[in-house]
Amino acid sequence: MAVTILLIEDSNSLAVLYKQFLKDEPYNIIHAETGAEAIRTLERTTPALVILDLQLPDMQGDEILSWMENKSLDIPVIVATAHGSVDIAVNMIQKGAKDFLEKPIRSSRLKTSVAIHLKQAKLETMLTNIKEKLDRDRFHDFIGASIPMQNIYKVIDSVASTTASVFIVGESGTGKEVCANAIHKESNRHDKPFIAINCGAIPKDLMESEIFGHTKGAFTGATLDRKGAASMADGGTLFLDELCEMELEMQKKLLRFLQTGTFSPLGSSKEHKVDVRIICATNRDPLQEVEQGRFREDLYYRVHVVPLNMPPLRDRDEDIITLAQHFLRLYAKQDNRKFESISQDAQRFLKRYRWPGNVRQLQNVIRSIVVLNDEKSLGVQHLPNEIKVKTSPAKSSGPTHSIELETPQLSIETSAYVTANTAAPMPTNSAQPIRPMWQIERDAIQQAIDHCDGNVLNAAMLLELSPSTIYRKKQAWEAEENAFE
Template sequence: MTPKVLLVEDSSSLAVLYKQYLKNEPFDLLHAATGGEAKRILERTIPSLIILDLQLPDMQGDEILEWLEEKNISIPVVVVTAHGSVDTAVKLIQKGAKDFLEKPIRADRLKTSIQIHLKQAELETMLDDIQQKMDRERFHDFIGASIPMQGVYKIIDAVSDTNASVFIIGESGTGKEVCANAIHNESNRKDKAFVAINCGAIPKDLMESEVFGHVKGAFTGAATDRKGAASLADGGTLFLDELCEMDLEMQKKLLRFLQTGTFTPLGATKEHKVDVRIICATNRDPLLEVQEGRFREDLYYRVHVVPIHMPPLRERDRDIVTLAEHFLRIYSKQDGRKFETIAKEAQRYLKRYTWPGNVRQLQNIIRNIVVLNDEKSLGVSHLPPEVMASTATKPSASHAPNSRLSVVQQTSPAPSPIVEAAPEMASTSMSMESAVSNTPPNAELSNAQGVTIRPMWQIERETIQQAIDYCDGNVLNAAVLLELSPSTVYRKKQAWEAEDSAS
């Protein structure tokens, strides 16, 4: 299919000139003389690229950028302005522009810009198609196509048709029970029962009865025989959530059950045998629990056959917005609200937040926003204070090079929406020794007032990565924000990635 390029230019003479420049190019050129005409064209056809003049007779060109974002239409835009500057470029890039051209435009510059962005759009489409074929965005009740989740899906595929015990480890709210359900539903036991017990929610005096059942008169209040979870799950799957919360005496009885497949209900004398697949989960570090004497070592090795580590939400990058949009659609439909999209700036804050409560916390926040508001787009103003106060994730200390040079940096509760430029480390001529000797005498005092001393390499890397994230991965745009050479940013980024892969 021949790509289409929409030219939005009110000057008929310039439009004729640009058409002359592009008459032999391998794409169809559409022309709109006003912003209103451009919108009408965009409502019936989606071009591959837009060349947009900022000064239009009926509106400013940047209103078209805002309209595209509101409509959730993703098209690369090259802005044409007679007042080009770095400040203008930054503002336009923040609103979604990919590039800007300064009048008067040379033919070769116009052709090159269009060719680059059409090729980039083509490659992105191809990569998206390949990625969609390779990755699963939905898997049972999971939603997410991030690399960590693809790893979880593959382990579930591999382990489902076996009888091996699975130990799911992950923070609260990461979806451990969803994982257990997926294993059950992928297995040949899917037509039998899936029984879940939260070991942390049941008093230890009742745990044995909950798992193994009891007979009438076994204890005060036992008026009838009652089947336990082990009997109810016969032929199916028994999921023991928060296993590390279980009492040590009960752990001993559970171990025997796992080894023999037999148990004796509380108060009974006859053993029962069942065929049960065991899946366990915990939000603690099980080895630490063993070391501290709260979890039996023999039970640990019995259940820790196939471990599955559920990634925290902060490590699932693009899944954060995907999940937020999913919850937004569900709750908007349930409550009759108008919400349809999440604004780009709000998405950036969602992706920067560390999500200590993981998917459950994200779900609750979106639920709260939908209940208290009724607009078409979820914006920054709807986000709670804890999300607004988020900062980008810092690089791990294990990636630090050998350097003692550091600076004093004041911690701030909320990041500025404009990324500040980072100085180039190569331009520093001051030695490490002189930097230390020239430290202000009040540095220690300031430390007590909430100032942290951090290595310069961390600040440089963090600032550059913030800029790249802010520009949705566009290194060229990030370089403009940082007032650095694109080659410098590429070189540093490649060096860090090589260092990460080697560590």
């Protein structure tokens, strides 16, 4: 079956030439002479690859790249232009292009680039299909396909059908209640109540009443009999969030309830028996709480039958953008805003931030951006300052410094060079002079490019780097050389 390629080129003679270059390959080439025609084609068909000329009669090629990004079209793009420069190449790669070809384009160069990127796209599609069969990107109210989340989904599948108590441990905002609810929904009790109690939000004097209920007159203000969470959850699941916040005396009463399944409402001597499954959660280290005497050891072993550790968002970096896009679409629709996508630069900042407040913090950040702005794409300018600022590792000889990242990738690579050059003491006796790491790297990259007759794509493959990395480094070196001229 022929692979469809969209060729966006305003010159008919060049379009004929490129088709001639590729005539021996099983490609179905669709030719568009203008940007508007290309967009109409992309709206009604999905080619396997796009060859894009930057200089079109009605628009610039980068406008088409931006349009494809906004529409979330994951199609490899090879940029072709007669006005080539390192700056343009870097810009196009950052906008999502896979390769950059300078005109006049050689036949072998075009064939190689097209074949490589079609093969890569095919492999990515195969991996995606396999991943979709084996993994889940959504599970009840969870969103995320990362390996840590796949492990969580598997544990939930395993424990849901049992009656075992589950103890969920995780930082605030990681989704402990979402996890408890998912266990309930997957269990045989899914059609029964799911009752959640936050032990850290209830005054200690009211905790017993909240869980076990009370009778009329049990205390001042108790004008009626009231069912507690244990009675309301009968046949279902009782979720005790922030269990380590519970007072020791109440922990003792809870332990008895877990052992016998019976309790007496506050102010009553009559025992009630219920059938509930207990799921607990905490954002503290429960063993440390036991050691400090704030949590009963016997209660710990009673509820800690199946431990489940919720991963922090910083360990789920591949889920960050998925979650951000979900929240963006959700709140844009809810508040009637235009937001449709997140720019590549903004995505880089989001992925590099540590997210101490986890998913809840990400949700609140996106919510705030949508409320305060009304644009089609979420850009770096919309992000809070704390996300755009990178904190350098503290040194023993001085305080930590914060710097604004204008070019995130360059900053990170520069810090890597500094680390590499300062990690070990310089030898005092050496037969050869010591050269800076950037000079060695520059010579290696230039040697690879010369070996490949100027073909950056092939050089990148030999060096096991991405073409964008080579273009970016060349840009930095040329800028440095120009500064000294």
